[in-house]
Amino acid sequence: MTDSEWVCVASATELRAAxxxxxRSIRGVPLAVxxxxxxxxxxxxxxxxxxxxxxxxxxxxxxxxxxLHQGLFDVRTGEAKGPPCTEPLRTYAVRREGExxxxxxxxxxESQEKEPDST
Amino acid sequence: MTVLQENPITAFDRExxxxxxxxxxxxxxxxxxxxxxxxxAAECRYRIISRENFEAGQGLCIMQADSKGMLxxxxxxxxxxxxxxxxxxxxxYSGLRVVKASGKEWDVRQNVLIVQTLINKPSEILGCGVxxxxxxxxxxxxxxxxxRTLILDTEMIRNSVIYPA
Amino acid sequence: xxxxxxxxxxxxxxxIPYWVYTDKDVYESELDRIWYGDHWLYAGLExxxxxxxxxxxxxxxxxxxxxxxxxxxxxxxxxxxCRHRGVQICQARSGKLTGITCPYHxxxxxxxxxxxxxxxxxxxxxxxxxxxxxxxxxxGLLRLKVEVVNGMIWASFSDRTPPFREYIGDxxxxxxxxxxxxxxxxxxGYNRQFIPANWKLLIxxxxxxxxxxxxxxxxxxxxxxxxxxxxEMRMDETGRxxxxxxxxxxxxxxxxxxxxxxxxxxxxxxxxxxxxxxxxAVKELKGDETLGSCCVFPSxxxxxxxxxxxxxxxxxKGPDGCxxxxxxxxxxxxxxxxxxxxxxxxxxFGPAGLVSVDDSEVLAMAQRGFKAAExxxxxxVQMGTGGRETGNEGHMATESAIRGLYQxxxxxxxx
Numbered sequence: 001m002t003d004s005e006w007v008c009v010a011s012a013t014e015l016r017a018a019x020x021x022x023x024r025s026i027r028g029v030p031l032a033v034x035x036x037x038x039x040x041x042x043x044x045x046x047x048x049x050x051x052x053x054x055x056x057x058x059x060x061x062x063x064x065x066x067x068l069h070q071g072l073f074d075v076r077t078g079e080a081k082g083p084p085c086t087e088p089l090r091t092y093a094v095r096r097e098g099e100x101x102x103x104x105x106x107x108x109x110e111s112q113e114k115e116p117d118s119t
Numbered sequence: 120m121t122v123l124q125e126n127p128i129t130a131f132d133r134e135x136x137x138x139x140x141x142x143x144x145x146x147x148x149x150x151x152x153x154x155x156x157x158x159x160a161a162e163c164r165y166r167i168i169s170r171e172n173f174e175a176g177q178g179l180c181i182m183q184a185d186s187k188g189m190l191x192x193x194x195x196x197x198x199x200x201x202x203x204x205x206x207x208x209x210x211x212y213s214g215l216r217v218v219k220a221s222g223k224e225w226d227v228r229q230n231v232l233i234v235q236t237l238i239n240k241p242s243e244i245l246g247c248g249v250x251x252x253x254x255x256x257x258x259x260x261x262x263x264x265x266x267r268t269l270i271l272d273t274e275m276i277r278n279s280v281i282y283p284a
Numbered sequence: 285x286x287x288x289x290x291x292x293x294x295x296x297x298x299x300i301p302y303w304v305y306t307d308k309d310v311y312e313s314e315l316d317r318i319w320y321g322d323h324w325l326y327a328g329l330e331x332x333x334x335x336x337x338x339x340x341x342x343x344x345x346x347x348x349x350x351x352x353x354x355x356x357x358x359x360x361x362x363x364x365x366c367r368h369r370g371v372q373i374c375q376a377r378s379g380k381l382t383g384i385t386c387p388y389h390x391x392x393x394x395x396x397x398x399x400x401x402x403x404x405x406x407x408x409x410x411x412x413x414x415x416x417x418x419x420x421x422x423x424g425l426l427r428l429k430v431e432v433v434n435g436m437i438w439a440s441f442s443d444r445t446p447p448f449r450e451y452i453g454d455x456x457x458x459x460x461x462x463x464x465x466x467x468x469x470x471x472x473g474y475n476r477q478f479i480p481a482n483w484k485l486l487i488x489x490x491x492x493x494x495x496x497x498x499x500x501x502x503x504x505x506x507x508x509x510x511x512x513x514x515x516e517m518r519m520d521e522t523g524r525x526x527x528x529x530x531x532x533x534x535x536x537x538x539x540x541x542x543x544x545x546x547x548x549x550x551x552x553x554x555x556x557x558x559x560x561x562x563x564x565a566v567k568e569l570k571g572d573e574t575l576g577s578c579c580v581f582p583s584x585x586x587x588x589x590x591x592x593x594x595x596x597x598x599x600x601k602g603p604d605g606c607x608x609x610x611x612x613x614x615x616x617x618x619x620x621x622x623x624x625x626x627x628x629x630x631x632x633f634g635p636a637g638l639v640s641v642d643d644s645e646v647l648a649m650a651q652r653g654f655k656a657a658e659x660x661x662x663x664x665v666q667m668g669t670g671g672r673e674t675g676n677e678g679h680m681a682t683e684s685a686i687r688g689l690y691q692x693x694x695x696x697x698x699x
Binding site for chain 2: 477558559635
């Protein structure tokens, strides 16, 4: 396995069918996958404020609203945009190959090392 | 919590401590208030303090004395100056345990329940708590309190605490 | 209009019908017109909530509130009840919060009471949730009007309550400011008791100089108070607030700061305390008064007696009882000797108070008297020159401040 390896997280079709918001666990890392105006983004699925799954939340424009306390993050940067969230989300590099959306394995592995509890 | 392995307490000492507490509560239950200060050493402290204040490290007490003189002043006030409806207190102690023993000094704890009976009223719990005490044996071999601190779980008192415990 | 069927006999206040102390409808109306009306209620000391997020829970009237430092220079007083299904949110007496979250459905409020989070507000995968027009701004915790004055936190359920300085009035401001002059306060501790007596009896008692040397035998016995010593009973213009100040029998102004102000007032050399430290006091406030009280109607008595500084917080519990919560305080700069002194002086007050027991026991006896009385019975309040006295009363043989109180009471209650 090399740092250039990318792994498939979802297909563009199923993402669109899910309304542009999906939750996936890849190699034990919970991820949220977004589509906004044709562009795709991936962040950690876990809200940084409390135990909640962002993929069960509400996506409006580039902002994902956490279902538990309606905190906001920008899916492009992971930045916290609305209270009570203050800590940013981890983001992952994503690439499209045909219908497949791929997330970079290195950035996945780095997040595992930093956050062993998420496995 | 027992420290028997480090500071062995003899059966003789344990019986003497138990007899001391029996005598202490007997004097109070039977209303022999004038005898109460005699259970204390010349340099002593007595407190009834709410658990709230004790745990927060705050000094305010319900009843307090930091000399034997203040104990006699409290007795004089109870008998001569305070105005209150007549009542009985009966005190129940349990779980007597020596938590530290060194030389002629013992740290003793016990649970205490104070039951109050006003005239024509059912008996009720006035307070429940735990005593954190230090006893010493004086030159005559008598046990005395140098510190008696009764920490009450009961923070909302049913009107008054008249007699000590 | 109120639901009270009873009528006060006559137009004056020299008689107080017993039903004023015992009637359930009167009590309910008092909550409405007085406690939840245009009055300031005592909610705590700033020193009790030192950091952002520090909070205490307390009761104003019968309503439970959270008093929290919601920002560096902001104290919020919020009703302790979730706007969702009515759950009382905070169960502890005090602590530290980053937000206020109801345990039942996790509705989350900011420290100032704003509703921030409603779990699954948008539903789950588009199913369910609140309707689109649900507005969180309309569902924040109820916020009371708040003013912090010289370290004391005041709250009101009414927006129409005038500023505190105006509420207490000029006449009583000096007795308030004398005790809480703006120096940083430090809590010495709390005592709590349930007194089986109507809450108004406590308000009457602190403005009743008549009973001082007669009921509290401890005071003249050990030289702390004499019926002939200089005292002043003062009311504000409405009659609702009152201050009672008492000087020892010696030249006023003679004591310097830190000097013993009790040394010259022993009545009889043979009646000495075994340990005089029980009442030995040093001067620390303006004036030589050994007793200075400021009763801010309806909820609190701020009082200095010797070196015991205290807030007595009244919480009504029906017509036949109330809780009295004592907060004893000192100043941050107190040395060890002063700290010890305040603890010793605490013996005069609270549920085992060498002075206070007399009051709480006698008030319970009064309530028992009222309950067992015949229909139409009344207390008479006729000591001192008749009618409403609002000037200085420089003696203790008077009940004029009680009449002043009930003059106001009849107006505010429509009785």
